[in-house]
Amino acid sequence: xxxxxxxxxxxxxxxxxxxxSLIDAMADAEYKPGxxxxxxxxxxxxISSIKSKELYIGEMDRQIxxxxxxxxxxxxxxxxxxxxxxxxxxxxxxxxxxGVNPMFSGKGIAKQMVQQVIKIAHxxxxxxxxLDVLEGNTPAERAYIKIGxxxxxxxxxxxxxxxxxxxxxxxFIV
Numbered sequence: 001x002x003x004x005x006x007x008x009x010x011x012x013x014x015x016x017x018x019x020x021s022l023i024d025a026m027a028d029a030e031y032k033p034g035x036x037x038x039x040x041x042x043x044x045x046x047i048s049s050i051k052s053k054e055l056y057i058g059e060m061d062r063q064i065x066x067x068x069x070x071x072x073x074x075x076x077x078x079x080x081x082x083x084x085x086x087x088x089x090x091x092x093x094x095x096x097x098x099g100v101n102p103m104f105s106g107k108g109i110a111k112q113m114v115q116q117v118i119k120i121a122h123x124x125x126x127x128x129x130x131l132d133v134l135e136g137n138t139p140a141e142r143a144y145i146k147i148g149x150x151x152x153x154x155x156x157x158x159x160x161x162x163x164x165x166x167x168x169x170x171x172f173i174v
Contacts, residue, residue: 002112004057006055006056006057011050033140034137040161058100066113068095070093070096071094083128091126092129117129129174130171131144131149132170134166135166144170149172150171150173154169
């Protein structure tokens, strides 16, 4: 059974190793997130997310099988599209770096992680959850739509790991 919790400082090296192994495992995959070691997710991003209690770990039998960051921060490109609802930054969540160990794919891990975000959103009067997916990452796109996210637009955004690239933007109204 998946146990989801916020990471603490003692989890940093395990979280970093999880992302490293995920990046290695996805290197030859048909659909890739476009992540690169120490660029995205960057070590500083992971450390600050842990300190801010924004990094969540999904564990099975004490093994990290999934991680994600949930906060109110977003790429500047988010300002260029028409979202379904207008909210202040404090009224929205953005999901970043949601990854699942490929050995556990197809077991509903990502769905459970996102359902936890939805639960936390309800508890904190969050009105919307937003995220972006690298264009062409069809499994991620399908998974978010299946959970209830709406596809809104495809725009070019800059990230250190991908440069200027097309991203699909999704939103879930809480």
